[in-house]
Amino acid sequence: MGNKKKDSWVIHLLFSLLSFGMIIPFVLVLIASFTDEKAILANGYSFFPAQWSMDAYRYLFISDPGVILRSYGVTIAVTLIGLVLSLLVTSMLAYPLSRGELPLKTALSFFIFFTILFNGGLVSWYLVYSTVWDLRDTIWALIIPNLLLNGFNVLIMRTFFATTIPPALIESAYIDGAGELRIFAQFVIPLSKPVFATIGLFNTLAYWNDWFNSLVFLSKAKFYSLQYLLNMSLLNIQFLSQKSQNASTASLMDMIPQETMRMAMAIIGVGPIILAYPFFQKYFVKGLTIGSIKG
Missing domain, CATH: 1.10.3720.10 (MetI-like)
Structure with missing residues (x-):
């Protein structure tokens, strides 16, 4: 019974890590879409951008x-x-x-x-x-x-x-x-x-x-x-x-x-x-x- 519970925890941990690894790139893309263009060119992609911006969405929707x-x-x-x-x-x-x-x-x-x-x-x-x-x-x-x-x-x-x-x-x-x-x-x-x-x-x-x-x-x-x-x-x-x-x-x-x-x-x-x-x-x-x- 203990071995089954341990195996279950290992499987849950493995799939949690896989899920986390799949979600992280999407989150990075989402954050990058709200990042200022100059900040990306200067510092690259980051989860904590130096400056936020809606310019990309303004260009796509407002134009x-x-x-x-x-x-x-x-x-x-x-x-x-x-x-x-x-x-x-x-x-x-x-x-x-x-x-x-x-x-x-x-x-x-x-x-x-x-x-x-x-x-x-x-x-x-x-x-x-x-x-x-x-x-x-x-x-x-x-x-x-x-x-x-x-x-x-x-x-x-x-x-x-x-x-x-x-x-x-x-x-x-x-x-x-x-x-x-x-x-x-x-x-x-x-x-x-x-x-x-x-x-x-x-x-x-x-x-x-x-x-x-x-x-x-x-x-x-x-x-x-x-x-x-x-x-x-x-x-x-x-x-x-x-x-x-x-x-x-x-x-x-x-x-x-x-x-x-x-x-x-x-x-x-x-x-x-x-x-x-x-x-x-x-x-x-x-x-x-x-x-x-x-x-």
Whole structure:
């Protein structure tokens, strides 16, 4: 009993140190975003800056607040819509694969697994979505390509259904006259909250952090996602700093808090998604561990 208690303390101490080591860099970035640019250039990054400043956030929000707020709205809408649709599509594909009576179950499972290992290449991927489906400059270009359905998530959810949902429950529902859709909606989904929370967290992170779809499919600024806007702003700053040869450009670059603005961009981009994690934490570990067992 004493050895178990000692081992428990060692594990708690180890994970506390790991958690502390992961939190410290984020805290440093947060503090640096509120530090004066000249203080960072003179003293470097510090947990106790010599001078505080809001210049980075003023530059990002006050210079043109509508752009960032619009991008926030686009990213939030894309994340919410994409999360609901991706969970719906993934679960409706995974549930039949978990049933033993599905015809060609092995072939379909192999096809899904094959898509994890191989793809058709970037050119064919772009032609399908831009020419065949014509998703360019639409909000669907941020929802469907590469994000709506993932083979890895399908296999995790299929394994969870196969190992967690009792076959006797489905048989009894059949006897009572329930159809497939009613069984799935009223019995399978309520019993599968852990795996839905796990896949939901994966999809939320994927949609929130995506910038590549905006780069490839969008030319209209009104559909730019937050991550793409921040990435584009950072590249523009780097370009101007490299080309700041004449006096006017150099004076302009002196007005821009480059280092602190990079930190502010990181906080703006990652801040809201951190708030979503506690809502998934209750079911996350259970859904991941059960769903990852080979089915």
